[in-house]
Amino acid sequence: MSALAVVVASAAVIFFMRSSLVVAFGARPLPAGVRRASSFVLPAMMSALAAGALVPAQGGRPDASLVIVAVVGVLASLRFRSIAWPFVAGLAAYGLLSVTHL
Amino acid sequence: MSTTPGTGARSAFRTGVRDMTPVVAMLMPIGFVIGATAAGSHVPPLVGLASAPLIFGASAQLVIIHMLDGGAAPALIVATAALVSARLMLYGAVMAPHWQKSSLRWKLFASSFLVEQTVALAAPYAARTPDAAEHRKYYTGLAVTLWCGWVAATAAGVLIGTRASAVVPIDPLRVLAFVAFAVPAARANTGACRAALAAAAAALLFAGLPQGTGLLLAGVIGVAAGMTWSER
Numbered sequence: 001m002s003a004l005a006v007v008v009a010s011a012a013v014i015f016f017m018r019s020s021l022v023v024a025f026g027a028r029p030l031p032a033g034v035r036r037a038s039s040f041v042l043p044a045m046m047s048a049l050a051a052g053a054l055v056p057a058q059g060g061r062p063d064a065s066l067v068i069v070a071v072v073g074v075l076a077s078l079r080f081r082s083i084a085w086p087f088v089a090g091l092a093a094y095g096l097l098s099v100t101h102l
Numbered sequence: 103m104s105t106t107p108g109t110g111a112r113s114a115f116r117t118g119v120r121d122m123t124p125v126v127a128m129l130m131p132i133g134f135v136i137g138a139t140a141a142g143s144h145v146p147p148l149v150g151l152a153s154a155p156l157i158f159g160a161s162a163q164l165v166i167i168h169m170l171d172g173g174a175a176p177a178l179i180v181a182t183a184a185l186v187s188a189r190l191m192l193y194g195a196v197m198a199p200h201w202q203k204s205s206l207r208w209k210l211f212a213s214s215f216l217v218e219q220t221v222a223l224a225a226p227y228a229a230r231t232p233d234a235a236e237h238r239k240y241y242t243g244l245a246v247t248l249w250c251g252w253v254a255a256t257a258a259g260v261l262i263g264t265r266a267s268a269v270v271p272i273d274p275l276r277v278l279a280f281v282a283f284a285v286p287a288a289r290a291n292t293g294a295c296r297a298a299l300a301a302a303a304a305a306l307l308f309a310g311l312p313q314g315t316g317l318l319l320a321g322v323i324g325v326a327a328g329m330t331w332s333e334r
Contacts, residue, residue, distance in 0.1 A: 003145055003146060003149040003170050004146075004148065004149050004152060005176070006166065006170060006176045006179050006180065007149055007152055007153050007156055007157065007166060008152075008156065009176070009180050010156075010157060010162065010166055010179065010180045010183040010184070011156035011157050013180055013183065013184045013187075014157060014159065014162060014183060014184065014187045014190065015213070015214060017184065017187055017188065017190050017191045017194075018187075018190045018191070018193070018194055018213040018214065018216045019194065019209065019210055019213035019214075020191060020194060021191055021192075021194035021195045021198055022194045022197060022198050022201060022209045022212070022213050022216075023206070023209055023210070023213075024198075025195075025198040025199075025202065029202070030195075030198060030199055034195060035199060036329060036332075037195070037325050037329055038192075038195040038196045038198070038199070039196075039290075039293075039294070039328075040293060040294060040297040040324065040325045040327075040328030040329060040332075041192045041193065041195060041196050041321070041325055042196060042221060042222060042225060042283075042287040042294075043284065043287035043288045043290065043294040043295070043297045043298040043301070043324070043328070044297040044298060044300070044301035044320070044321045044322075044323075044324025044325050044327075044328065045189055045192060045193075045218070045301070045317075045321045045324070046218060046222065046280050046283045046284035046287050046288075046298070047280075047284045047287075047288065047297075047298035047299070047301045047302040047305070047324065048301040048302060048304065048305035048317050048320035048321050048324060049218065049280040049284075049305070049317065050277060050280035050281045050284045050302065050305075051301070051302035051303070051305035051306050051320070052305040052306075052309055052316070052317050052320070053273070053276045053277045053280060054277060054306070055306065055309040059309060059310045062306065063273070065274075066273055066274060066277050069274045069277055069278065070277050070278075070281055073277070073278045073281035073282065073285075074281055074285055077281065077282060077285035077286065078285060078289075081286070083121075083124055083125055083282045083283070083286075084124045084128075084282075086278050086281050086282040086285070087124075087128045087275075087278050087279075087282060090274060090277070090278040090281070091271065091274060091275070091278070094271055094274040
């Protein structure tokens with residue numbers, strides 16, 4: 001199986017996963033439990049992804065400088081309610097940390 | 103950023119493009135590094151390039167490139183990519199209520215672009231606008247902008263990225279890309295806030311689990327926490 005075929009097969013499986021619930025609930029109303037649960041998916045997954053990104057790929061404790069970047073990003077998001085400001089503030093904090101070697 | 107609905111279907115597409123543009127700007131270095139990773143591996147450049155439009159997901163693309171480079175069995179690579187992408191099914195559950203009256207063709211088209219960034223912007227917009235056509239235009243604007251930016255960034259990484267990737271701060275960008283969407287989502291209500299906190303704690307606790315299973319588990323725990331505490 002060629003490398004390109006592996007990518008195409010993976011893409012097909014991932015497409016099935018993306019579309020399965022959208023199509024499955026296409027013609028009938030979502031069960032109340034699923035509808036309620038779906039409202040918590042976004043905050044839960046985004047937070048899990050953010051927290052998971054703090055830990056090095058090989059595992060272990062969260063990287064201290066990334067934790068500071070994340071905290072600055074959270075504060076900027078709370079203060080400015082904008083998608084762009086967490087990036088600006090967080091990268092500024094990271095630059096400052098890199099310069100001062102903290 | 104403007105995500106105010108009610109501006110009409112025609113301008114909704116442009117609004118989607120405008121809302122996604124700053125996000126794409128911040129995500130492009132990540133796509134660039136993934137392309138550079140492919141270029142620095144034994145994977146053919148065409149395959150690294152094809153992974154962006156076909157897979158359209160950073161973590162799955164990285165896993166596939168790494169495993170291809172390591173000579174893993176094809177079935178194992180496909181299964182691992184599926185496991186890493188399992189959370190995308192949950193995003194389908196988020197968007198399904200908003201697309202129920204849309205055609206099957208639209209559902210299949212829109213599903214192709216289900217990722218964190220499109221869902222995070224499209225779900226609140228759809229909840230606020232009663233006009234399904236306007237929401238579809240807005241989502242298309244989001245999806246097309248992100249897809250084009252992602253493919254362009256990956257292509258640049260494949261072509262010129264092996265040296266430049268060393269100076270791109272990939273780790274803080276990855277953290278901030280999720281923080282920027284997690285905070286607004288958590289602010290929606292008390293249940294969402296508790297779901298976010300529980301999921302973050304679980305993600306740190308289960309960070310050592312292999313191939314994204316810890317992440318999926320953390321998401322499920324977060325959803326359960328949100329449902330449990332919002333009932334009280």
